[in-house]
Amino acid sequence: MTSAPLSALPFSLVATDLDGTLLRAGDTVSARSYTALATARAAGAQHIIVTGRPVPQVRHVLDRLGYTGLAVCGQGAQLYDTARGVLLHSVEMDRELAEVALGKIEAEIGEVYAAVDQEGVDAAMLIGPGYRMPHPHLPTVRVRRRADLWAAPITKVLLQHPALDDDELTRLARGVVGHMVNVTMAGEHTVELQPPGVSKASGLALAAELLGVGGPGTIAFGDMPNDVPMFAWAGYGVAMADAHRELVAVADEVTLSNEEDGIAVVLERLYG
Numbered sequence: 001m002t003s004a005p006l007s008a009l010p011f012s013l014v015a016t017d018l019d020g021t022l023l024r025a026g027d028t029v030s031a032r033s034y035t036a037l038a039t040a041r042a043a044g045a046q047h048i049i050v051t052g053r054p055v056p057q058v059r060h061v062l063d064r065l066g067y068t069g070l071a072v073c074g075q076g077a078q079l080y081d082t083a084r085g086v087l088l089h090s091v092e093m094d095r096e097l098a099e100v101a102l103g104k105i106e107a108e109i110g111e112v113y114a115a116v117d118q119e120g121v122d123a124a125m126l127i128g129p130g131y132r133m134p135h136p137h138l139p140t141v142r143v144r145r146r147a148d149l150w151a152a153p154i155t156k157v158l159l160q161h162p163a164l165d166d167d168e169l170t171r172l173a174r175g176v177v178g179h180m181v182n183v184t185m186a187g188e189h190t191v192e193l194q195p196p197g198v199s200k201a202s203g204l205a206l207a208a209e210l211l212g213v214g215g216p217g218t219i220a221f222g223d224m225p226n227d228v229p230m231f232a233w234a235g236y237g238v239a240m241a242d243a244h245r246e247l248v249a250v251a252d253e254v255t256l257s258n259e260e261d262g263i264a265v266v267l268e269r270l271y272g
Helices: 018-022 031-042 059-065 095-109 146-150 166-177 200-211 225-233 262-271
Strands: 013-016 046-050 070-073 078-081 086-090 113-118 125-127 154-160 182-187 190-194 218-222 236-239
Touching: 013 018, 013 031, 013 200, 018 218, 018 262, 031 046, 031 262, 046 200, 070 200, 078 200, 086 200, 095 146, 095 154, 095 166, 095 190, 113 146, 146 154, 154 166, 166 182, 166 190, 182 225, 200 218, 200 225, 218 225, 218 262, 225 236, 236 262
Parallel strands: 013 046, 013 218, 046 070, 218 236
Antiparallel strands: 070 078, 078 086, 113 125, 113 154, 154 190, 182 190
């Protein structure tokens, strides 16, 4: 894989995923990464966070960063103004469509375990029977029946299967309901169903328009298949060292891992 001479590329927007990309273990950001982002901003670039997490599960990270810009959350379904604490845009997932999609998937591969992210800046993540939370430190509410998942508006559905791995579950679910909903894998044990047309790319494009930046002026960092649409939209995509093979296949460059400050390495070269 070849790399373009980054020093010659006029990137005015730095888009970073969080889990497995900017964040280290324990939802922390290293001093080196923090300094590299500050250097990029001082040079005139804007930084935007683009994450699969919904707003309630990411605000503590934004606060720790001292981040006051726009944040694309919920896999592109939410555009959050951190300075004002308000949602500028939110895409609700039709709950009847979600139920139908789940039914079709289970008819094909057997029982799946489900969770949902409810809509809103203070909404809960509801965990259905059998679902194992990949990030146990994040706040969740466990419900007894699947029907309870549909009690209030949602932005997405999260799936797990008792036997299939994430790649196989994603492939099979996409084959069954990919014409109805967007199916993506966002991380370990995190296969998601979203409203059609919603992705990190759609959310980032909306945010970039408000910031006056286009795709060619954007450099994006990520590690999982849910970052593939964002890489397709951005002018330059950088995958982390331990990124999923689907993202590596479409990346312009592979940097070091999140634990080795892979983002900082590139930003220092670009802006330092």
